[in-house]
Amino acid sequence: MxxxxxxxxxxxxxxxxxxxxxxxxxxxxxxxxxxxxxxxxxxxxxxxxxxxxxxxxxxxxxxxxxxxxxxxxxxxxxxxxxxxxxxxxxxxxxxxxxxxxxLQMVRLTGTAKGIAYLHEECQQRIIHYDIKPENILLDSKFCPKVADFGLAKLCNRENTHMSMTGGRGTPGYAAPELWMPYPITHECDVYSFGMLLFEIIGWRRNLNVQLPDSQEWFPRWVWKNIESNGDIGELMEACEIDEGNRETVERMVKTALWRVQYRAERRPLMSMVVKMLDGAAEIPQPSNPFEHLLDHNSTIVAAGISSSTWKDDSEPSSSVVADQSKLVVETPTTNMENCEIEV
Structure with a gap:
């Protein structure tokens, strides 16, 4: 001390x-x-x-x-x-x-610029580990600020992964890898920020624990709806979003789906997330973030998109998307669902 x-x-x-x-x-x-x-x-x-x-x-x-x-x-x-x-x-x-x-104790769903600064501009990278609505505050000019660094960690830039003992973060916002015995990267903050964005889109918590157990998890419902309908029309109607905001909502939905990819290497850097939300980068069609929730004995196909794909280009190269490999889910579905939907 x-x-x-x-x-x-x-x-x-x-x-x-x-x-x-x-x-x-x-x-x-x-x-x-x-x-x-x-x-x-x-x-x-x-x-x-x-x-x-x-x-x-x-x-x-x-x-x-x-x-x-x-x-x-x-x-x-x-x-x-x-x-x-x-x-x-x-x-x-x-x-x-x-x-x-x-700061005014008004809660807002975060700011990508603050997190990007922690990850990419500080002399030592800072991983927050607990991005959630309660930790995003507003000042008197309604500028959002990231708060509560009680779980944060400093790491040298040359260290791309960190080892941890015990889970971190808040269930419902914490990335799945935080609950597993695997090395951790700053991409866990990207995942949490994606969960915050879903709550902005839906005007509600991703899961309301007061409702019956049969209630569907909102982020997964969004993916299934877009996958089956091909657009966000039903989402707009269900969330009572004005038609004039369709383009903005579509950009937010695609960005959120990329952020919450199960495999951390698929998630974009926070600096790219800023560009996505600002309209400065084209957003490719997301792959299924919830493929791990299939039966754990199933074999699924996943595109090998890595975080390096996002550094310089606004969308993944065709060679990356074409490189597909089979991924067997090792974690039982029930464990992952419990980790991700509790709030």
């Missing part, structure tokens, strides 16, 4: 005392929200700067210490207008807290 604090002095986040935070938050009187690791309180400093103080539970808990170091060690090093700003932290004996810029 001493070495960590020495490193942070170079990065310039301010170290606050518990007394300073108690004064700024009026003794932690205005609760903004709470979660598994702590509670967030509204505060105001003497210069009228509004802040959100995230007070972590259990100061001696090893997991809390890891989350504290993860957040300060990642977001404390970077600056981007689509990332929430960390002003500083408190590391007193009885109080561990993170002090962020205050």
């Amino acid at each position: 001493d070495q960590f604090l020495n490193d942070m002095e170079k990065e310039k986040p301010i170290r606050f005392t518990s007394r300073q935070l108690k004064i700024a938050t009026d003794n932690f009187s205005t609760l903004l929200g709470s979660g598994g690791f702590g509670a967030v309180y509204k505060g105001v400093f003497n210069d009228e700067t509004m802040v959100a103080a995230k007070v972590l539970h259990g100061t001696s808990d090893k997991r809390i210490e890891q989350q504290f170091m993860a957040e300060v060690g990642t977001i404390g090093r970077v600056h981007h207008f689509n990332l929430v700003r960390l002003y500083g932290f408190c590391l007193d004996k009885n109080l561990r807290a993170l002090v962020y810029e205050y």
